[in-house]
Amino acid sequence: MTAREPIHLIINADDYGYFPCISRGIVDAASSGVLTATGILANSPDLETQLEWLNTVEGLDLGVHLNLTFRQPLTSALSEKLSHWEGCFPGVYEISLMILAGKISPQEIRIEWRAQIEACRQKKLLFLNSHEHIHMLPVLFPLALELAQEYEIPHVRLTQSEWLAPFGVSALFRNTLMQAMHALNKPRLKVKTPIFLGLSRSGKLDYAYLETIFSTLKPGQSYELMCHPGRFESNEIGDSKLKSYHDWEGELALLQSPKTHALYEKFGIRLSHYQN
Numbered sequence: 001m002t003a004r005e006p007i008h009l010i011i012n013a014d015d016y017g018y019f020p021c022i023s024r025g026i027v028d029a030a031s032s033g034v035l036t037a038t039g040i041l042a043n044s045p046d047l048e049t050q051l052e053w054l055n056t057v058e059g060l061d062l063g064v065h066l067n068l069t070f071r072q073p074l075t076s077a078l079s080e081k082l083s084h085w086e087g088c089f090p091g092v093y094e095i096s097l098m099i100l101a102g103k104i105s106p107q108e109i110r111i112e113w114r115a116q117i118e119a120c121r122q123k124k125l126l127f128l129n130s131h132e133h134i135h136m137l138p139v140l141f142p143l144a145l146e147l148a149q150e151y152e153i154p155h156v157r158l159t160q161s162e163w164l165a166p167f168g169v170s171a172l173f174r175n176t177l178m179q180a181m182h183a184l185n186k187p188r189l190k191v192k193t194p195i196f197l198g199l200s201r202s203g204k205l206d207y208a209y210l211e212t213i214f215s216t217l218k219p220g221q222s223y224e225l226m227c228h229p230g231r232f233e234s235n236e237i238g239d240s241k242l243k244s245y246h247d248w249e250g251e252l253a254l255l256q257s258p259k260t261h262a263l264y265e266k267f268g269i270r271l272s273h274y275q276n
Contacts, residue, residue, distance in 0.1 A: 005220035008272035009264075010194055011255065012037040012224050014065055014129070016054075017044030019237050023053060025230030025252050030057040034255040035229070036273050039065030039129050042116035043074050051122065061274045063127035063153070064117050066144065068095050068134045074115040078108050092132040099139060106143055113143070117151055126274040129157035136178065141185040155274050157224065158186060158193050162200035164212065171200070194274075198226035203246040205254055207263075214267045222272065227251055 013026045016038040029035040042064060044050060054060065069092045073079045079087040081104055089095060098104045117125070128148050129135065135144040136159050148156050160182045161175040178199065201209045205227055217223060230248030237243060254260055264271070 004268055006268050006270040007214075007217045007219055008194075008222040009217075009269050010037050010061070010222070010224040010272055010274060011035050011227060012039065012061075012127075012129075013227050013229055014039050015041060015131070015228060015230070016065070017041035017047055017050050018070075018230070019233070020046065020050065021233035021236050022230035022248060023050045025248060027053050027057055028231070029229045029252055029255055030060045032256055034260075034271075035060065035227075036271050037061035037063065037127070037224075039063045039127070040120050040123075041065050041067055041070070041131065042119040043067055043071050045071075047119060051120070054123065059273070061126045062120070062123045063125055063129060063155070063274075064120050066113050066116060066128055066130040066135055068099075068109065068112070068130070069132045073112050074119065075108075075112045078104070078112050081108070092134060095134070096137060099137065106139060109140065110143055110147070113147055114150075117147060117153075121151075125151065125153050127155035127157065128153055129159075133157075133159045133178070136181045136185060138181060138184045141181075142188060145188060154191065155193055156189065158182065158189055158196060159199060160196050162197070162213075164200045164209070175199075192222075194222040194224040196224050196226065202226065203228050205247075205251050207254060207257070207259060210254070210260060210263055214263055214269060217267065217269070219268060227255065229255055 011034065013029065013035055016023050016026050017040050026035065026038050038060060040062060069089050072088050082088060128144050135141055144156050159178060161179040163175060197213055198205065228246055228248060229252035232248050
């Protein structure tokens with residue numbers, strides 16, 4: 001009897017560098033062997049220190065979590081364009097409208113994203129994705145592909161919708177928009193990339209979701225599960241919106257839970273890495 005091919009699953013933590021406590025939680029997850037990748041927010045104010053923490057873990061794939069929606073840009077020209085927000089990135093909808101209206105040019109974003117990649121180049125970089133999936137805008141996805149080629153980064157995340165109940169009006173809007181962007185961007189991707197999972201429970205992964213989604217995965221296929229593990233420190237994270245959206249400690253506990261590892265066994269899942 002031929003053994004069934006395993007399902008290859010990359011467990012990829014977004015937001016390394018978001019806050020020190022989040023980065024510490026990601027390092028904890030990686031140290032315990034439950035995480036295989038993390039994307040770095042390069043405009044963290046203490047990036048160098050947090051990059052050093054990554055030296056304490058082995059076998060963790062690293063990439064850049066390209067950013068246009070949180071904190072200050074690395075480039076002064078883009079910061080000047082954002083004077084209405086005191087030189088900081090506004091929310092995802094505001095910045096998207098500025099980009100689509102031509103108030104911020106692709107060239108300005110290219111320079112900013114190149115600076116973000118350069119800030120992380122002391123590490124071997126295997127993928128690009130983005131904070132709040134901003135790179136999926138059809139005007140920006142080719143730019144992400146261009147930068148990946150320029151810096152010899154083999155993978156770019158192709159975010160896709162998940163139509164899993166329950167979902168409300170906002171989730172319906174998000175999924176419809178993401179599905180349209182996925183359809184436009186997929187033909188531009190010339191290399192095979194892991195199938196994306198996790199959008200429907202972004203910020204609050206739970207066991208029921210994992211059990212449901214794992215039952216749909218196909219042997220021999222490669223997948224990427226987006227997650228947001230971390231430690232929470234109230235003196236570092238004071239924004240109530242961020243706290244309501246994320247369950248960092250809960251996701252860390254979920255990834256480390258024996259019940260989750262039992263699911264891997266049940267469905268023939270092997271924790272995997274990006275291919276160079």
